[in-house]
Amino acid sequence: MDALLKEDESLKTTDSGAELKEKNAQSQQDLQEDQGVQSASDCLPDRSDDGNEAMLGSWSGVTPPTISMIDVISDKLTDASKLIEDSTLDLSTKFRDLASGANKQADTVQRVIEKASTLKVDGEDISMLEFSDIFNESLVDAIEKVLHISKLAISMVYSLDDAIEAIKDIEKFNERIQGINKQTNLLSLNATIEAARAGEAGRGFAVVSDEVRHVSKEINDLSMEMSDKIGQVGNSVRSGYKTLQEVATTDMSGSIRAKDTLDALMAALITQTDEFKEILGGAAQDSIETSTIISNMIVGMQFQDKTTQYIDNSVLALSEISSALAQLKKNTESNIGSNNEDQEVQKALIENITSKLQLSEFKQGYNKDLVARGVLCSSLLEDEPEEDDIELF
Amino acid sequence: MELRQEITSGAAKFFLKGKFTFSDHELFREIINLIKDGAVSSIVMDFEEVNFIDSAGLGMILIAKEESDKKNCSVILKGAKGQIEKMFKVSKFDTLFTIK
Numbered sequence: 001m002d003a004l005l006k007e008d009e010s011l012k013t014t015d016s017g018a019e020l021k022e023k024n025a026q027s028q029q030d031l032q033e034d035q036g037v038q039s040a041s042d043c044l045p046d047r048s049d050d051g052n053e054a055m056l057g058s059w060s061g062v063t064p065p066t067i068s069m070i071d072v073i074s075d076k077l078t079d080a081s082k083l084i085e086d087s088t089l090d091l092s093t094k095f096r097d098l099a100s101g102a103n104k105q106a107d108t109v110q111r112v113i114e115k116a117s118t119l120k121v122d123g124e125d126i127s128m129l130e131f132s133d134i135f136n137e138s139l140v141d142a143i144e145k146v147l148h149i150s151k152l153a154i155s156m157v158y159s160l161d162d163a164i165e166a167i168k169d170i171e172k173f174n175e176r177i178q179g180i181n182k183q184t185n186l187l188s189l190n191a192t193i194e195a196a197r198a199g200e201a202g203r204g205f206a207v208v209s210d211e212v213r214h215v216s217k218e219i220n221d222l223s224m225e226m227s228d229k230i231g232q233v234g235n236s237v238r239s240g241y242k243t244l245q246e247v248a249t250t251d252m253s254g255s256i257r258a259k260d261t262l263d264a265l266m267a268a269l270i271t272q273t274d275e276f277k278e279i280l281g282g283a284a285q286d287s288i289e290t291s292t293i294i295s296n297m298i299v300g301m302q303f304q305d306k307t308t309q310y311i312d313n314s315v316l317a318l319s320e321i322s323s324a325l326a327q328l329k330k331n332t333e334s335n336i337g338s339n340n341e342d343q344e345v346q347k348a349l350i351e352n353i354t355s356k357l358q359l360s361e362f363k364q365g366y367n368k369d370l371v372a373r374g375v376l377c378s379s380l381l382e383d384e385p386e387e388d389d390i391e392l393f
Numbered sequence: 394m395e396l397r398q399e400i401t402s403g404a405a406k407f408f409l410k411g412k413f414t415f416s417d418h419e420l421f422r423e424i425i426n427l428i429k430d431g432a433v434s435s436i437v438m439d440f441e442e443v444n445f446i447d448s449a450g451l452g453m454i455l456i457a458k459e460e461s462d463k464k465n466c467s468v469i470l471k472g473a474k475g476q477i478e479k480m481f482k483v484s485k486f487d488t489l490f491t492i493k
Contacts, residue, residue: 143484150452151459157418158425158456245415250448256479 058345060332065346067325068375069353072366074318081311088304099294106287113276128269136262139255146250153248160237160244167233174226181219188212350376394443396420405433410442413450421453428460436461441472446480458489469493 118125126134188209195206350370357363370376394411407424427433438454440446454470461468471493473481481492 140483140485146448147451147455147484150448151455152452154415154418154449154452154456158422161419161422245449248449248452249415252446252448252451252480252483253476255483256476259479259483 056332060329062346062349063325063329065350065370065375067322067329068370068373069350070318070322070325072369072373074315074322075369076362076366077311077315077318081308081315084304084307084311088301091301092298095294095297099291102287102290102294106283109283110280113280117273117276129266129273132262132266132269136259136266139258139262143252143255146252150248150250153244157241157244157248160240164234164237167230167237171227171230174223174230178220178223181216181223184219185213185216188216346375394420396423398423400427400433403432403434404437405435406437406439408439408442412445413443413453414445414447415449417450418453421457424457425460428457428464428466431464431466433466435467435469437469437471439471440477441474443473443477444475446477451480451484451486454486455489467491 118127119131120126191209191212192206195202195209198205354363354367357366367376394409394413394417396417397408397410399406399408405424405427424436424438428436436457438457458468460466469491470481470486473492481487486492
């Protein structure tokens with residue numbers, strides 16, 4: 001603005017540029033002559049009515065490029081707003097994808113752990129623990145069967161014992177029969193002797209006595225056979241004992257070892273399951289934490305909303321300023337008359353502002369827009385040396 | 394094995410010693426007969442000094458259970474240790490008998 005004022009001083013009248021410069025130099029000289037004392041009236045421009053009108057007129061001459069620059073800047077701001085909005089949207093989407101990715105990972109860990117602890121058997125999913133239980137049951141089942149058979153075998157042994165007892169009794173009876181038979185034989189012998197003594201009268205008796213001896217012999221033979229048979233039964237029973245011993249006897253030590261192994265397996269499975277649960281818990285926790293962080297990030301990006309509104313509001317204000325300036329120019333012109341719009345002044349004004357811009361990408365776009373609005377001649381577009389190496393974009 | 398018994402007013406205690414196998418079936422019959430006769434209402438079998446038992450031995454204990462159930466006689470298995478204790482566990486004897 002200071003530069004603008006300086007230039008305005010020399011535009012008091014409708015003098016040419018050279019003359020103006022001369023006048024400027026003159027007043028500068030005056031200033032230098034009065035080193036110590038400077039009265040205000042010497043430094044300030046002529047405050048005559050003509051002077052004021054002229055000043056206003058020239059001010060209004062500068063207004064068009066000013067308005068254009070404001071409009072261009074407005075556009076640039078709108079571009080900036082759009083850039084923020086688009087970028088923020090893009091980031092939001094990417095964050096959401098990130099979150100969903102993290103969740104998928106947790107799910108994958110879960111599935112791996114589930115797969116690791118189940119087996120597919122006959123089309124059914126069986127967990128390791130169930131497997132162990134099934135094994136255990138099978139073992140107990142097998143043992144129970146063995147014990148049952150042993151029990152039955154021992155029962156049979158006891159039944160055989162009872163049979164042996166009965167057979168012993170039968171043997172005793174047999175002996176008694178033989179005893180009785182012996183007696184019978186003796187008696188018949190006696191009878192035969194008595195019959196012989198009786199002579200003729202005892203002949204019938206002798207016959208009977210003979211028959212009795214026959215019968216006795218038969219009984220004896222039968223008795224012997226019975227003894228044999230009893231002996232055979234005894235042998236059969238004794239061999240039965242041997243068989244039953246084999247049936248009843250199973251060394252169960254192997255079962256104990258199997259049970260111990262199973263118990264160890266169970267314990268190991270439980271430990272593993274616990275470890276898996278811990279890992280899962282950790283993964284779930286990580287997933288939650290990631291989700292929280294991402295949610296916070298998305299919330300954090302709400303700055304975009306405010307920023308956009310700030311910019312939009314700024315654009316509105318600039319638009320109003322632009323319109324106000326235009327109106328002011330119109331009023332000034334209609335009251336005072338339009339001024340010869342001094343190209344040199346305008347150029348100086350524009351150059352001064354443009355020189356302040358730092359981003360060459362921005363500067364070039366800015367100048368292009370001004371040319372498009374007919375504010376600048378394309379010849380005034382200077383080819384800026386490429387300084388992009390310095391700027392980080 | 395060796396078998397020693399102590400009977401006091403309807404309660405019988407049997408102390409088994411050594412290996413309990415098939416060849417002890419005659420000896421064990423004594424216990425079975427005692428139960429069958431209804432002479433006792435409770436039986437304690439002490440396995441403290443038994444160092445081995447096979448399926449025959451276990452089968453005999455099961456027969457004792459069968460007979461004692463018929464006569465409402467209680468059966469307690471006492472002092473089992475080491476291999477005997479493991480055998481009782483594996484055979485689920487704790488579900489059938491009082492184990493001490």
